[in-house]
Amino acid sequence: MKNRLIPGILLIFLMLSLALGAYLANLYSNLELKKAESTEKAVVQNMEANLIKYDDGVIYEQQFSKCGHVIIAPFDDQAALIGKSPEELKKQYTVKNGYQLSYQGNTLSIKHKINDWCTVDKEKCRLKEYKGRVAVYKGPNRDEDVLMRVTEIKIDSLPEQVRNAIEKGEYEFENMERLNDALENLDEYL
Numbered sequence: 001m002k003n004r005l006i007p008g009i010l011l012i013f014l015m016l017s018l019a020l021g022a023y024l025a026n027l028y029s030n031l032e033l034k035k036a037e038s039t040e041k042a043v044v045q046n047m048e049a050n051l052i053k054y055d056d057g058v059i060y061e062q063q064f065s066k067c068g069h070v071i072i073a074p075f076d077d078q079a080a081l082i083g084k085s086p087e088e089l090k091k092q093y094t095v096k097n098g099y100q101l102s103y104q105g106n107t108l109s110i111k112h113k114i115n116d117w118c119t120v121d122k123e124k125c126r127l128k129e130y131k132g133r134v135a136v137y138k139g140p141n142r143d144e145d146v147l148m149r150v151t152e153i154k155i156d157s158l159p160e161q162v163r164n165a166i167e168k169g170e171y172e173f174e175n176m177e178r179l180n181d182a183l184e185n186l187d188e189y190l
Contacts, residue, residue: 052081054082057108063111065115067118098112121141127171134166
C-alpha cells in the first residue's frame with residue numbers, strides 16, 4: 001500500500017507543479033503585456049506631445065535684411081501647421097529659404113529672414129526734382145525709389161527754403177496720402 005501511495009502523491013505533486021507553473025507563466029505574460037502597453041502609450045503620448053495642436057501659440061517673426069526691421073505678424077497659413085511635428089515643418093520651412101523654427105512649451109516660433117524691405121519702407125515716398133518740375137517718387141530710400149508721376153509745379157517757382165528742403169530730401173513721407181496732403185499746399189505755386 002505504501003508503494004501505491006507514493007505514485008499518487010507524485011501525481012498530485014506533479015499536477016500542482018504544472019498548475020503553479022501555468023499560473024506563474026500567465027501572471028508573467030500579463031505583466032509583460034501591461035509593460036508593453038504602457039511603453040506604447042508613452043511612445044504615442046510623446047509623439048502627440050511633439051505635434052502642433054490647435055491651441056498652440058505661433059509666433060511669426062519677419063526679419064527684413066535691407067532695412068533691418070523686425071515685424072511680429074500673424075502666420076497666414078496657421079491651419080496647415082496643425083497635426084505636424086516640428087521636424088516635418090523644418091522640411092517644409094527650410095533654413096535655405098530663410099526659416100528658423102523652434103517649438104517649446106506649446107509655442108512654435110517661426111523666424112523668417114527676408115532679403116527685402118519691409119512694407120512700411122516700401123510705402124515711403126518723397127518729392128524730388130525731375131527735369132525742372134516737382135516729381136513724386138516711391139520707394140524705401142532716395143537711391144532705390146521709382147518715379148511715380150511728375151507734377152505741373154516748377155521747382156524754380158517754389159520759395160528757396162522749400163526748394164532746398166526738396167533737394168536735401170526733407171520732403172519724405174510715410175505714404176502717398178501724406179505726400180498728397182503736402183502737394184496740395186504746394187499747388188499755390190503753379
